[in-house]
Amino acid sequence: MRDSATSKTDMRVISSQAAHYKLVAEQITLDYPDFCLQIKRFGLKSGEIVTLLGPSGSGKSTLLMCLAGLESPKTGTVCLEGSLLTRSLAQKHIATVFQTPYLFKGNVGYNVGYGLRMRKVPKSEIKARIAEALDLVGLKGWERRSILGLSGGEAQRVALARGLVLSPQIMMLDEPLSSLDEALRKTLSVEFSEILRSQKVTVLYVTHSKQEAFTVSDSVAIMKSGQILVHDRIKNLFTDLQDPWVQNFLTPDDWWLKVKKLSEAVSSTKESQ
């Protein structure tokens, strides 16, 4: 990522195939002790909710950090609507929610309004927008509550509101629910998905939970050892699984066979009809 303004020379690095993506990473590499991130091309289309799914240490969060402009890849480019992603561009259009909410000392209102204050939005507008965002995440009227009295789920709702209040073009959510218990995770994944869809925002969602991925997203990219093995819409994901690791990851043990048999049975029924 560069801080300078996008120049004409920089524009040439964007390939024509990448042009229809809202945010796209091309040929990016980044070395880590455990793995080497190697992505040929990975993009988000406008209004789409994409999940990066994979086991821990597969490079999901690192790729998210590169796409959010919070980490610079060793090689390759990240482009937002055809322009190279700079720090200022990323700050203007992308909001990120991390696994731990990292709320700032103060009350809920202070946290939700933080990004607006950084953007020097007028005070009167800030108040209204905070109220609106809190209403959206189901915490209406919570402005004056202290952050340290919040439960894990409430804190994560505040973190989501803190991003949504900025009306970003793209939201990045890095395992936002993984520190919560199973039941809450189920409820919140459905709720978060509905909120994000209602805002028509482009979303990159990182998780290691398949259930969460399928609940939240339109398409899923599966990662292993710093590489994307497959990236497709959920409905297509199971139809043509080549990679045995992906097969096993998605449907371990005999699950896969059951699903395969079931889909064969369904298709043969359809053919006979």
Added chain:
Amino acid sequence: MNLSGLQLFTDAFIDGFEMLAVGTVDLWHIILTSLQVSGLATGIAVFIGIPAGYWLGSRRNVRRFTALVIANAGMGLPPIVAGLFVSMLLSRSGVFGGLGLLYTRPAIVIVQVVIATPVVVALTASGISAVPTQLRLQARSLGASRFQEVALAVREARLSILGAVAGGFGAVISEVGAVQMVGGNLAGQTQVMTTAIMQFTRMGRFGVAMALSVILLAIIVVVNIIITYEQVRDERYTKALS
């Protein structure tokens, strides 16, 4: 046990406050000198120490570690040793002898800066290093500039930083040996509360010494009240307000 000796305390107490009120010895001048010198020294120590402490607390590498060890060791630096070095530097035959600073107020400020700065640096660094890196990353992702990121980290660590400032001030306002060495306790010029207490006690003028001690204690108590008030205010965040 000579219980009538306790009378000495009450007499000193009454005598001291008469002195403060009437002013046979210019006690207020001594108090003011102390506050000015230690206030300025703390100000300079804060000016150097907070940015240095921030730098040390926010970066993790060998250089930082080495500098932090020096700052922590500096907290344990015996003030008398600082006094010796500053005296040697400022003495007529010393490196800065030509400036004629020995036995002046600036000499006291210098030695107090040497004593207070490591305290401010080390306590600030420990406060800043307790602020998670991800918290700043979160602020950056919400649009904070580099300066705003620093401001947020300082805000998050503000109790430690307040403690650092109070610690630095407390260390120098109650220091006596080094101040005596470089300041010389010249009445009306470089006499501060601690050196005056020492002198008046030696002279047997317990009333004056008592009055100054009470004022010194009061200053330290006021500083601690401010810190405790801030701590209590901060603790309110740990309780839900609902």
